[in-house]
Amino acid sequence: MKKDGYKVAVVGATGAVGNMMINVLERRSFPVKEIVLLASGRSAGKTLKFKGTDHPVRELTDESFDGVEIGLFSAGGSISAKFAPIAAQAGCVVIDNTAHFRMEPDVPLVVPEVNPQAISGYTKRNIIANPNCSTIQMVLALKPLHDEGTIKRVVVSTYQAVSGTGKDALEEMLVQAREMASSIQWTKDDGLDKLWSGLSSFRTMETNVYPHRIAFECLPHIDVFLENRYTKEEMKMVWETQKILDPAIGVTSTTVRVPTFFGHSESINIETEKKITPERARELLSQAPGLKVFDEPAKNRYPLTALAAGEDFTLVGRIREDESIANGLNLWVVSDNILKGAALNAVQIAEILADQYL
Numbered sequence: 001m002k003k004d005g006y007k008v009a010v011v012g013a014t015g016a017v018g019n020m021m022i023n024v025l026e027r028r029s030f031p032v033k034e035i036v037l038l039a040s041g042r043s044a045g046k047t048l049k050f051k052g053t054d055h056p057v058r059e060l061t062d063e064s065f066d067g068v069e070i071g072l073f074s075a076g077g078s079i080s081a082k083f084a085p086i087a088a089q090a091g092c093v094v095i096d097n098t099a100h101f102r103m104e105p106d107v108p109l110v111v112p113e114v115n116p117q118a119i120s121g122y123t124k125r126n127i128i129a130n131p132n133c134s135t136i137q138m139v140l141a142l143k144p145l146h147d148e149g150t151i152k153r154v155v156v157s158t159y160q161a162v163s164g165t166g167k168d169a170l171e172e173m174l175v176q177a178r179e180m181a182s183s184i185q186w187t188k189d190d191g192l193d194k195l196w197s198g199l200s201s202f203r204t205m206e207t208n209v210y211p212h213r214i215a216f217e218c219l220p221h222i223d224v225f226l227e228n229r230y231t232k233e234e235m236k237m238v239w240e241t242q243k244i245l246d247p248a249i250g251v252t253s254t255t256v257r258v259p260t261f262f263g264h265s266e267s268i269n270i271e272t273e274k275k276i277t278p279e280r281a282r283e284l285l286s287q288a289p290g291l292k293v294f295d296e297p298a299k300n301r302y303p304l305t306a307l308a309a310g311e312d313f314t315l316v317g318r319i320r321e322d323e324s325i326a327n328g329l330n331l332w333v334v335s336d337n338i339l340k341g342a343a344l345n346a347v348q349i350a351e352i353l354a355d356q357y358l
Helices: 014-025 077-089 116-124 133-150 165-183 192-200 233-244 278-289 339-356
Strands: 008-010 033-040 047-050 053-059 070-075 095-096 128-129 153-160 251-256 266-270 291-293 313-320 328-335
Touching: 008 014, 008 077, 008 278, 014 033, 014 047, 014 339, 033 047, 070 339, 077 095, 077 128, 095 291, 095 339, 116 128, 116 339, 133 153, 133 233, 133 266, 133 278, 133 291, 133 313, 133 328, 133 339, 153 233, 233 251, 251 313, 278 328, 328 339
Parallel strands: 008 033, 008 070, 033 053, 070 095, 095 128, 153 251, 291 313
Antiparallel strands: 047 053, 153 266, 266 328, 313 328
C-alpha cells in the first residue's frame, strides 16, 4: 500500500452485501483511515460496527463523497447510475457491485485473480465494475483451463441461492417453508397420493418477491426475460465472460433459483481446442489463485453450499471428461455469492487499486 490509510465509503451499508463489505474490509485489514457508511434516508441514524467501534449510517446525498478516495457501491443499479458519477467527479474511485456499468467499454470489469491488469483502465471514468456473482465463480475456474487449452465453448447451468435476491427473499422462503411443513401431514407410511394432495394446495401460494413459490421449488427464471427468450441473468454470464476472459468464447447459460440460503452452484461443460485430461485439469485448478479443489467422489467429497458458506475460495469438483466430444470437461463449481461473489471481489479490487495505483 502506498498510503497509511484511505477514506472509504460503503454505499448500501445496511444491506447484506454492504454488511459483508464492512466485515471483509476489517478482516483483511484494509488500511481504512476513515469509513463512511451510506444508505437511504430510512436507514440514516442507525449504527454499524467497524473495528469494534459504532459508526453512524448517513443518508446518501450529492455531498457524501467529500474527501472519499474509494467507494464500494452495492445499493442497486439506479442508485449507482445517479451517485457513482457524482462520486467519481469528486475524486473517489468507485467499485460498483451493480450491473449498471459492467458492459460499458470504458469501465473495467474485474475479477482480480483473472484480469487484474484491467484495473488500470479506471482512470477513464474513476469507476470499476464488479461482475455478476455467477460470472465471478465461473471465470475463476475457466481461466487456468483457457490458458492451457483455449476454451471454445461453455455450457453452464446455475443453481443460485435465494440470498442473491436479498433479505426479503430469504424471509419469503422461510415463511413459505414453515407454512408448508406445518400444514402437510404426511409420514412414510402414507401413500404418495396424500403427499401430492397436500402439495397441490400450495400451487397458488401468495408471493411477493418471486413470481412463484420458492420453498421446495426450482425457478428457471432469474431477472427479466429478453427478446431472445433468455433471461438477463443468463445473458450477463455470456457478455461478462467474453469481456473478462475472451470475446471468442461461445457461452450459453440457464440460470435457476433454488431454495438454498447462501452459495451458488454451477454445472459447467467446457469444450477446448487442445485436449485437457481430467488429471491435468485438477492440477491446473488446484494451483490457480482463488480456487480449492474438492474432488474425491468415492469419499462423497465434492463442493457443497455448506462448505462454501463463509469461504473466500471458490470450490471446484466433479472434474471429469465429457465423453460425448473430443476435448470436453465437466466441472461442478460452488461459491459464496455474498462473499466472493460480491463483497470480497470488490475489496480485492480495492487492495490492488491501493497497492498499485492510488
